[in-house]
Amino acid sequence: MVEFNCSSVDCLLEKYYLSTMYSLEFIFGILGNGLVMFGYLFCMRKWSSGSIYLFNLCLSDFTFLCTLPLLIQSYAKGHWIFNALLCYSNRYLLHANLYTSILFLTFISIDRYLIIKFPFKDHLMQRKVMAGTISIGIWIVVMLEIAPILFFIELSQNSQCLSYGSSGMAAYSLIYSICLTLTGFIIPLCTMCVFYMKMVRFLRNRSENLRSSISLEKPLTLVSVAVIVFFILFTPYHIMRNVRIASRMDSLQLSNETMITINSIYVISRPIAFLNSVINPVFYFLMGDNFREMLLARFRHLLQVIKCRCVYGFTSSCNQSRSYTTD
Numbered sequence: 001m002v003e004f005n006c007s008s009v010d011c012l013l014e015k016y017y018l019s020t021m022y023s024l025e026f027i028f029g030i031l032g033n034g035l036v037m038f039g040y041l042f043c044m045r046k047w048s049s050g051s052i053y054l055f056n057l058c059l060s061d062f063t064f065l066c067t068l069p070l071l072i073q074s075y076a077k078g079h080w081i082f083n084a085l086l087c088y089s090n091r092y093l094l095h096a097n098l099y100t101s102i103l104f105l106t107f108i109s110i111d112r113y114l115i116i117k118f119p120f121k122d123h124l125m126q127r128k129v130m131a132g133t134i135s136i137g138i139w140i141v142v143m144l145e146i147a148p149i150l151f152f153i154e155l156s157q158n159s160q161c162l163s164y165g166s167s168g169m170a171a172y173s174l175i176y177s178i179c180l181t182l183t184g185f186i187i188p189l190c191t192m193c194v195f196y197m198k199m200v201r202f203l204r205n206r207s208e209n210l211r212s213s214i215s216l217e218k219p220l221t222l223v224s225v226a227v228i229v230f231f232i233l234f235t236p237y238h239i240m241r242n243v244r245i246a247s248r249m250d251s252l253q254l255s256n257e258t259m260i261t262i263n264s265i266y267v268i269s270r271p272i273a274f275l276n277s278v279i280n281p282v283f284y285f286l287m288g289d290n291f292r293e294m295l296l297a298r299f300r301h302l303l304q305v306i307k308c309r310c311v312y313g314f315t316s317s318c319n320q321s322r323s324y325t326t327d
Helices: 009-042 049-077 084-117 128-146 170-205 207-212 217-247 256-273 281-286 291-311 316-320
Strands: none
Touching (some): 009 049, 009 256, 049 084, 049 128, 084 170, 084 217, 170 217, 217 256
């Protein structure tokens, strides 16, 4: 297949900027989320509603990271080097990760608020069965919500697996994109802001009792970081995606230079939005489930076992080092 040559700014950004950014996101995302997956699978003894949401968030990030090698190779080559089915599935999974991450982060903020509001009460939303049910529901809702993207994604005549903002009929695609922005981003963002404000107001009203209460700093920090991540990472992408789709409408009759400028900004915003898969592991260390302590205890135990086996062999002293707690 002949490589498609393009010297415009947007094409160069796709070839060099996207391939570089996605490579960095893949490397650091695999390391961070791999560490978290290890912690949940081998360290977590007692699961809570928050840990269920966080595990699903990590699973969603892994789904996205699995799509990156195909994108990296194709952007570096200058054309899509795989079959059409992989193009559709890749774009579908990429957007599924984006909106499942947003919803899981939203429910994490709700869960943190309930921990502060009802620290000694078994609230319905904090039961593990309910958290599991909500998690399954999020996956199903997002998969159905993202399904129409399959009708807009297309392979161009020069073998480019076009992004959602650059493919499909602009008029119909814009309507769907606006609806997706509203339901998948704006409503969850507003929900997170509401619960953040409720949390701040509650802490302010109960400030005189905080000394005798449980530590509330970590839940508040978690929601604060989540709101910042929402605003900084996701807002530029959703704005530019809609602008990019609108710019392709024939009724606007934009100049070629304007089209290139809009597409260039849209290209820049894409990997920024998906940086959430690299940043999300920070939530596992900010949550109130002692995840960091459990993970460090597990690594200390593994190092002790390796040391014992190297020095003493398979002796009882090694077996004694296995007595550690991760609860």
